[in-house]
Amino acid sequence: MTSGKHGRLILPVILSATFMVSFDYMVVNVATPSLQRDLHAGPVALELVIAGYAFTYASGMVTGGRLGDLFGHRRLFLVGMAAFTAASLLCGLAQSPVQLVAARLLQGLTGAAMVPQVLALISAALPAADRPRAMAWYGVVLGGGGVAGQIGGGLLLQADPLGLGWRTIFLVNVPVGAAALALAARSLPGTRSDRRPRLDPAGAAGISGALALALVPLAMGREQGWPAWTWISLGASVPVLAATLWWERRLARTGGEPLLDLGLFRARSFDLGLALNVAFLASFGSMNVVLTMLLQGGLRLTPLEAGLEFGPMAVLTMVASLFGRPLVARFGLKVLVCGTVVSALGVLAMAAELHVLGGDVTAPWLLAPLGLVGLGGGLTLPSVIGAVMSGIRPAQAGAASGVLSTAQQFSGATGVAVLGAIFFAALGAHPGRAAFASAAESAIWADFALTVAAVVLAGLFLRPAAPAPAPAPSPVVPEREPLLDKRV
Numbered sequence: 001m002t003s004g005k006h007g008r009l010i011l012p013v014i015l016s017a018t019f020m021v022s023f024d025y026m027v028v029n030v031a032t033p034s035l036q037r038d039l040h041a042g043p044v045a046l047e048l049v050i051a052g053y054a055f056t057y058a059s060g061m062v063t064g065g066r067l068g069d070l071f072g073h074r075r076l077f078l079v080g081m082a083a084f085t086a087a088s089l090l091c092g093l094a095q096s097p098v099q100l101v102a103a104r105l106l107q108g109l110t111g112a113a114m115v116p117q118v119l120a121l122i123s124a125a126l127p128a129a130d131r132p133r134a135m136a137w138y139g140v141v142l143g144g145g146g147v148a149g150q151i152g153g154g155l156l157l158q159a160d161p162l163g164l165g166w167r168t169i170f171l172v173n174v175p176v177g178a179a180a181l182a183l184a185a186r187s188l189p190g191t192r193s194d195r196r197p198r199l200d201p202a203g204a205a206g207i208s209g210a211l212a213l214a215l216v217p218l219a220m221g222r223e224q225g226w227p228a229w230t231w232i233s234l235g236a237s238v239p240v241l242a243a244t245l246w247w248e249r250r251l252a253r254t255g256g257e258p259l260l261d262l263g264l265f266r267a268r269s270f271d272l273g274l275a276l277n278v279a280f281l282a283s284f285g286s287m288n289v290v291l292t293m294l295l296q297g298g299l300r301l302t303p304l305e306a307g308l309e310f311g312p313m314a315v316l317t318m319v320a321s322l323f324g325r326p327l328v329a330r331f332g333l334k335v336l337v338c339g340t341v342v343s344a345l346g347v348l349a350m351a352a353e354l355h356v357l358g359g360d361v362t363a364p365w366l367l368a369p370l371g372l373v374g375l376g377g378g379l380t381l382p383s384v385i386g387a388v389m390s391g392i393r394p395a396q397a398g399a400a401s402g403v404l405s406t407a408q409q410f411s412g413a414t415g416v417a418v419l420g421a422i423f424f425a426a427l428g429a430h431p432g433r434a435a436f437a438s439a440a441e442s443a444i445w446a447d448f449a450l451t452v453a454a455v456v457l458a459g460l461f462l463r464p465a466a467p468a469p470a471p472a473p474s475p476v477v478p479e480r481e482p483l484l485d486k487r488v
Contacts, residue, residue, distance in 0.1 A: 022145025027153035030303035034166035045097035051219030058409035060112030065402020080114025085177030091170035119401035139382035154304030203259030206244030213237035273388030282415030283450035298436025313374030320378025339379030344451035346372025354441035359434030
């Protein structure tokens, strides 16, 4: 634990990593027209600039968390922050689509090294009394970073400082990352495990390979019309994952240190929280993408105007995350259920507005439903992440954070792929304003189903866990007289 001036720096320093990665995940969306014009990037290159970052980020998350457990969360955070900053610089200096794609792949991979250390450092470096506040701020940053990427990206492109154009959205990370790195080196305590580090290269390759086989077709399949290779790749991900899990169990039984700590899944709170994170973030991420397409494609808003539409939602997410702590302290996990219900009501109201108004819908009509979604998300995310991490031992904090973050990224990518497919299937070949509204309605109804699943999963948190079976009584062995030593 750390106290004093440096102790107060821990939380903002480590949360800067979460903000930077979330910001860079969304900011590229508003810069695609500039990339097409200035770099002559084609559709495949643009897909890889956006989806390649998400793939390497998600596929490296479990390995990043495990490396933090083995070599120290502070060390991995510093290395990851330095590498992410350098990768951002390479993105800003790219002179061709190939260079930008390579730099974005590296950027996602380096983000996977530092982000799993965030929750691990919150659990290991902060006093127990400070962790609820830290989780609240984590929810603020996680929910607001992506929205800030949309708004901030639009502002940067419109301001165009020094005439740098799209390069500004990457180069802005350089001074921020350098400052965060300097402060982290001074304030973060060492949290290295006492165990001798041992790696699991087969597990790392298997988990990354399974995620790659699933994420690549999910990210690129819609744009390419779902050719045969996408379905083959998705199908192959299942046996690869099954073989990897078999290897991890075998390694654990023989005394090794598997990359994926399967003991995490013995905790009911971890399993429930993981499932709830998948449902909630699949809903949240896909809704943002669908609404962005509606606002820019159907309502003809500029990227900045579309980004500002999400501003009230971001503010309410922050308010609910920060001021919901007393509610959590008083009512416990009932706040989690309340948050998912409020989000579901927001999505339901949005679908109802699109159904009634159709092509006459305007951006102001969407503000109130988005506000409900933000309010519910602010109550949900910190509560569920705190509940998940509360049942994890400090030695497992990095691995748990890596699994949780991977599930969040994978669910977001899956939600975007599925709801995006629904949206474009309903949109048709010659879309107008009414067609965009109708397509968005179809996708939002599917999104509502995800929020209902989140409500059900949150309700399961309120059910007490089944008591562990009592151990069988040991047989009573009568005491025997000690044998006399007959040796002379």
